[in-house]
Amino acid sequence: MDPIITAPPEESKPSWTNLLKCRCPRCRRGQMFTYANPYNLRTFMKMNETCPVCGQLFDIEPGFYYGTSFISYAFAVMLSVASFVAWWLFLGFSLHDNRVFFWMIANAFLLVAAQPPLMRLARTVWLAFFVRYDPHWRTQPPPEAERFNPDQKNAW
Numbered sequence: 001m002d003p004i005i006t007a008p009p010e011e012s013k014p015s016w017t018n019l020l021k022c023r024c025p026r027c028r029r030g031q032m033f034t035y036a037n038p039y040n041l042r043t044f045m046k047m048n049e050t051c052p053v054c055g056q057l058f059d060i061e062p063g064f065y066y067g068t069s070f071i072s073y074a075f076a077v078m079l080s081v082a083s084f085v086a087w088w089l090f091l092g093f094s095l096h097d098n099r100v101f102f103w104m105i106a107n108a109f110l111l112v113a114a115q116p117p118l119m120r121l122a123r124t125v126w127l128a129f130f131v132r133y134d135p136h137w138r139t140q141p142p143p144e145a146e147r148f149n150p151d152q153k154n155a156w
């Protein structure tokens, strides 16, 4: 029989693009963040303690999310390069006017406006470096977090 038809659809491996939607890297289904709206600045970084679908711990060791600064830095550089190229193609740069400074100002606003979703994405990507997709997430419990310390929660 065709395995595609016999496999129950909920066991199929979700696409890695689910990480762009800030889903848990272990099951690629559960939401990492408690609230959907990244622009509610009071709550946008509030994370679920564990994955609501597979139970994966999200804060796996004290200060774990310090490492996201490398990822968000890379995202900021990529976004700046993209906006530079777009500006160059559509508006152009010249040595005889101030267009390059207008781009810098516009890019600064763009970077600030893009921060909330980029900060969330940086955490998701950072966690995905350490937590891989587990095809047996439904039947196997998530690995014990040896370095988890409840007293040091949210310590970053």
Ligand SMILES: [Zn+2]
Residues within 6 Å of the ligand: 024, 025, 026, 027, 028, 029, 030, 051, 052, 053, 054, 055, 056
């Ligand atoms: Zn999960």
